[in-house]
Amino acid sequence: MTRLKLYTAIYVVLFVSATVQVLVEGAGLNYGTALTVILALSFVKAVIVAGYYQHLRWEPRSITYLVGIGLLAALALTVASTYSVT
Template sequence: MNTKLYTAIYVVLFVAATAQVLIEFAGLAYWTAFWVIMALSAVKALFVAAYYQHLRYEPRSITYVMLTGLLAALALTLAAAYSIT
């Protein structure tokens, strides 16, 4: 277990989550804020999946299954956000 690596990833996730909150209160246009937050969420999801769920060290087939679920969740989130406006 590499403590420095996990600490660095935790800091990246913490900064990204803080940035998402600040973007929400920044007064940006809805769709601009939406896409920035979605991009940050995708980066956070990749870090969590790769390191905390250890997909970086698994066979590619398992990674593809997880990626399919992530894309499905993203599609549902986009559909829900589109139906709000």
């Protein structure tokens, strides 16, 4: 039962953050601010999904660090591609 409550809470957090991302996109903020907010929320969502739904929270730390390096590389590529589009 505890896991059900945990996963439900995580689902709600992910749902709310996705909704905030959509609202930020449509809010008419300048490009840099909207990009920063959306990237920050995406990073938080990715960490939550990796930590709980992919069970990295209960894995040895070396595996968690390895996945974290990949996540940071993906984030760096996303930022780099964003600047190459403009």
